Amino acid sequence: MVTPRPATTAAPAEPHRATATVRPPRATKPNGQWKVDGTAPLNHNEEFKQESDPLEVRARIEQTYAREGFDSIPGDDLHGRFRWWGLYTQRKPGIDGGRTATLEPHELEDRYFMLRVRIDGGALTTEQLRTIAGISRDFGRGSADLTDRQNIQLHWIQVEDVPEIWRRLESVGLSTTEACGDVPRVILGSPVAGVAKDELIDPTPIINEIQERWIGDPELSNLPRKFKSAITGHPSQDVVHEINDISFVAVQHPELGIGYDLWVGGGLSTAPRLAERLGVFVTPEDAPEVWYGVVRIFRDYGYRRLRNKARLKFLLADWGPAKFRQILEDEYLGRALPDGPAAPVPDQQGDHVGVHEQKDGRFYVGVAPTVGRVSGDILASVADVAEAHGSLRVRLTPHQKLVVLDVAAEKVESLVTELDALGLQANPSQFRRRTIACTGIEYCKLAIVETKATAATAITQLEERLGDVSALKPISLHVNGCPNSCARIQTADIGLKGQLVTDDDGSQVPGFQVHLGGGLASQDREEAGLGRTVRGLKVTADGIADYVERVVTRFEKDRDGDETFAQWAHRADEESLR
Incomplete structure (x- = not known):
């Protein structure tokens, strides 16, 4: 990685300007192009x-x-x-x-x-x-x-x-x-x-x-x-x-x-x-x-x-x-590009969690922090543990996960054990593996609700209640503190968009609007699609686990053969999704 260009104190440069700046007549307001x-x-x-x-x-x-x-x-x-x-x-x-x-x-x-x-x-x-x-x-x-x-x-x-x-x-x-x-x-x-x-x-x-x-x-x-x-x-x-x-x-x-x-x-x-x-x-x-x-x-x-x-x-x-x-x-x-084929649908998950053999015979180990939340102490410990097991390289993923590269076969088990002691699991439950959360109200000026701790609590509750009930068809849960979707709520099996909701007592409390059946192209679906919303379907922040347990149990009961959660969620009647 190169050192970034230093900023200068010279006079501000003119913005890049196209050669053709003559403005043709327009019937509508300009878009600023x-x-x-x-x-x-x-x-x-x-x-x-x-x-x-x-x-x-x-x-x-x-x-x-x-x-x-x-x-x-x-x-x-x-x-x-x-x-x-x-x-x-x-x-x-x-x-x-x-x-x-x-x-x-x-x-x-x-x-x-x-x-x-x-x-x-x-x-x-x-x-x-x-x-x-x-x-x-x-x-x-x-x-x-x-x-x-x-x-x-x-x-x-x-x-x-x-x-x-x-x-x-x-x-x-x-x-x-x-x-x-x-x-x-x-x-x-x-x-x-x-x-x-x-x-x-x-x-x-x-x-x-x-x-x-x-x-x-x-x-x-x-x-x-x-x-x-x-x-x-x-x-x-x-x-x-x-x-x-x-x-x-x-x-x-x-x-x-x-x-x-x-x-x-x-x-x-x-x-x-x-x-x-x-x-x-x-x-x-x-x-x-x-x-x-x-x-x-x-x-x-x-x-x-x-x-x-x-x-x-x-x-x-x-x-x-x-x-x-x-x-x-x-x-x-200034030239044409050749036509090209589409890439095939993936046949595996793309978060790289678990133990995988590298092309050189060594192994990489992917672990799951809980919704990406770590600390300076944990990061320092990861560096120490990786080096103690012969690795000088780690990678971060677009799924809030961490991967340690270049581990010899005989050191994999020890590495997994020591990372697990840091709360970084190489064999997490499906809910811990497939739940992500944005920064939330703890730090973000745009947020409406808390996300990290809320999601972590829901994961623990779901592990206790459901175990691996969804192991055959893993279900992703994305928790976002506002409508801006930093946690990609529209592309999750269950996406939660932060807002204030009304609880059973009629009080306004932190909660979420529910999106269902979204996802990107993967081993479980042939093409990407956005989730659906059900009118009035909202959950309180402390009711996430209750809702997920209810809808996942209904899915396990009602799904047709090898049907995925997303397929079921898009065909199910609204009452089944509540």
Whole structure:
């Protein structure tokens, strides 16, 4: 991993401007597409991004804010540009979820930050992991969460400590560059890239080239909104490619060999949309330039007027895959891409939990923290345990899991035992394995309900009540603290969207709206699909286990043969789902 480009104190650069900025007559309001409407900003977010390249805020953090403290930070930096370096103010403790939508950001926020460490491909050395652990313990009150974007998030960070944190991270090849913001976010990669026996191709060189050439480049530091990327060479398709802005999925072309199937325009939040294939075959050599072309399409044609319409999925919905492909080939690549086949449906789970043999005869061991919640002490212990068993490499997954690579056969059992003692199970129950949760109201200013502890309690209760009743057809449970779907609720068998609900006594309490039958292409389903909602179907936070027990028991009783939970959930009558 390369050291990120240092920010400069030079005068702000002009935003990238297309050559054709003449504005044709329009019957409707402009969408803020640079190549159509020109580059004049249409809202305050676009104004502050053009006033000063957000990447340049690093110099102000180091030279001013870290010295003068939180109160010296102006609003556009605090609530805007700080994100380009992985920093968000966290939620002030004691503010209940009913006030989330009624208070202003400055009323919700604390004087501390969430810091997101960017980990492209989820790849870490034990030295890097130990460095993050030290930062957690020294500056973050021991906090650490493994996210479903292969990042590690720390909390309780003070601006005064940020320069030293950056120094420590960059000394071991890590950074927070563009971990958040309207930029190319972390690139999801197969957690077993380069080691899996059944891997079609190792995408690591492509991830490295993209990161080295374009992450931290001012040319791409002002996108309409965030841009999420994923690439995998593994047949389990382990990077949730259907919900990213761009994804490359390994495929065998009958004439051209192994390369990638290109998907664009996925995303969830409050307007979920699954990505679509462009129908092209991308060679490994072409993949970086194709990525660069797609991200520039988003920069130049993406909608900027309204923030809630500024993701690539809205442009794809309007254009369709055929036009998107044509624009990519004609305007950005200058050549046609060959047609390509779709990748086959996966025949295995993609979280890599358990013990698996590598191509070199050693083993990788995937373990499941409870909904991604760990700590600085646990991360340091993982580094120690891995090294004691001959491993210098770990990987994070898009499912809030952790994988230790390169373990000799005779050391596997001991490693599994020691990780289990840390609460990291290589043979977890299906509920512990397939439950994920977002940050929730504990730290997030957007959240309405608590998630991590709530989900952990539900897992324990379900293990006690159901054991492995769903072992034949594992059921995923995703818990989210608000409608924004950081925990991918629409693509879970059971997805829970945080909100206030009315309990049996008529009181408003934390709870969830229920989504049922969603999922991504996997061994259990041929294609991805979004979950359904049932009018009025909500559960209280302390009633999750009761509901899941009830609906899973009904599924086990009513399912038709080898039917999956998702298939059953989409055909069942509403009463059966309550």
